[in-house]
Amino acid sequence: MESRSLVLGASCMAFCLLVAQALAYTKNGTAPMVPAVIVFGDSIVDTGNNNVLETIVKCNFPPYGQDFINHQPTGRFSNGKVPSDFIASAMGVKELVPPYIGYDLQSEDILTGVTFASGATGYDPLTSTIVNVISMTDQLQLFEEYKERMKAIAGEERTATILSNSLYVVCCGTDDIANTYFTTPLRKPHYDIPSYVNLLITGASTFLEKLVGMGAQKIGFVSLPPIGCIPSQRTLGGGILRDCEPTRNQAAQLFNSKIKKRIDKIAGQHKGIKIIYIDIYSILLDLMLRPSKYGFEVSTKGCCGTGELEASVLCNKVSASTCSDITKYVFWDSYHPTERAYKIIVDKIYQDYIKFLL
16 A cells, blocks of 8 residues: 555656646747756845735735736736746746745646745845844755755755756845935944945855755846935935935945955856856936836836835725836836836846856
8 A cells, every 4th residue: 555655656746847847848849948947036026925924024915916917916016027937038047037925836836946036135134123024044944844855846956956956046135225224224333335235145146055055056146226216215315406416326336346356266166157147226226317218207106106106005005006108117106027028128138147057
């Protein structure tokens, strides 16, 4: 009886693998560029992990998701898809990347990748603590658990192959500067901007070293955006005219220049490891300053509510109406781009960087 159970178990495992392999092919019958896309970071790449947390940083309610499949609010911080979805689609892996927690993951979900990202987290450990979201350290612990779940489906050898060939995306850090440093009084008395940026560099570097140690070999590290030009930061620091706030942008630029050098150093210390710095500062700044070039009309406000401060719980169907034509807006709320803007950004990333990660 026991041997019969083992045979049945092996047969189920084999069937799951066949199903996953079949699902891993794109519509035109070509194989995906990587077996899985595995994502870490903040709200830009969170597809619903915050839904089950005791935090105010959520968006699993209307009008979020108004342009998603079936107009469903899933916990994605936008009107539709977010970069994690577009990246997986561009790689030919799958159309949507599910969250790791609070979601009924199937075998094919596990084998083709998930996101551990949590809205409002950061490289500064204080950032996630303030709003009770998943820290970057805890995301790595969830990844360790995820690896064991994959082994239970695919076995040790196949799991090692999948993980070593997968694309890893790391996108984080904006909340550290925009929220923890500039909005709360918790860090400013103890750190000037250069020393706080160094704190973030240490956190980001430690994360990357641990991720490499856990088996990642192809990592796309996303830069910080021009934080001072995000609608909410214009409102909070840009004066009566809501101009781009230069100090926040300078902090982002300092982080980007320092982490780029650190990434080169880390990659150089690990043979066969690819860690690619992905610059989104330039493309986002262009979208913000020259929206008409991309077919947009509004880049200083979001589509939700006044567009100047509403995000997360403040962007809700009861107290915040939405714009009449979202295709004219770069930003969905005061913090997060629209699905259309995200698609433009990811297309640019794909065009400029994919060749270095394969």
